[in-house]
Amino acid sequence: MKTLSISEVARKVGLKPSALRFYEHAGILPPPARVNGRRRYDPDVLTRLAIIQLAQQAGFTLSEMRTLFEGFAQDATPSARWRDLAKTKLPEIDEMIRRAQAMRSFLEEGLRCDCLSLDDCELVVQRLERGAES
Amino acid sequence: MKTLSISEVARKVGLKPSALRFYEHAGILPPPARVNGRRRYDPDVLTRLAIIQLAQQAGFTLSEMRTLFEGFAQDATPSARWRDLAKTKLPEIDEMIRRAQAMRSFLEEGLRCDCLSLDDCELVVQRLERGAES
DNA sequence: CTACACCTTAAAGTAAACTTTAAGTCAAGA
């Protein structure tokens, strides 16, 4: 299989080469082979980058991703770290979804009112009171 | 109605006083009355802060919130800005929910596998391929 | 040969959203 230059990889995943160097420095992208000092990436890196982007969209920090990848590479029980991370992250993701849905209906309710002040809006106040109960 | 000191407000909403000063400086919290140079908040500020926190959890920047609040105070058509902002933000929120749900099921699928390498995991690869189709 | 695109590094810069620090004010209690 052919290897890829840093800018080829970057273009394929929609990042800048500097981001890839940064990820490598941050320990979430494995250092690729070098030819004349230049990075040559195995196409596998595209999978890794897809995982990184998915995790990032779900609110993982780069540091959490490092845990994720290191766990699979080094731990005695590889899937244990996944389970640990999932146990921590699943509730966080659920909370994130819940909040996003709250703001979503908040925004939609706002579309149906004509209040002059957001702070006085009945819909707003009622929604916040409902939120305070739960 | 009694007024509140900056640290009373901060405690009630789970923020530090410095955050409230910062919000005021950033133009998303109205400057409160002063007594001997100290801020005395009307309890209304709690509603405003609840809105700020809700918006923040939904991915609004402070600058967008400024638009939100200023719009209601100054625009000729108060609810127009709300509609503009909602039109921009609703799709963003929906996309955020979609991605969060994708990572959610990704994490759950990870719980059911024992792959030694995350990059080689069939579940991972299949999910990414499904993602690439849509 | 030289121009050019593309690569390398380390270090500094950026943006958002705050926090911390430094230096000073003020009212109430011992």
Add this chain to the structure above:
DNA sequence: TCTTGACTTAAAGTTTACTTTAAGGTGTAG
């Protein structure tokens, strides 16, 4: 009166996730 605790300001520092810059190397086309 002195001390304590809470407040004030402006400015500098922090974190995350990068980007930009500066200074330089490399290989291929003309």
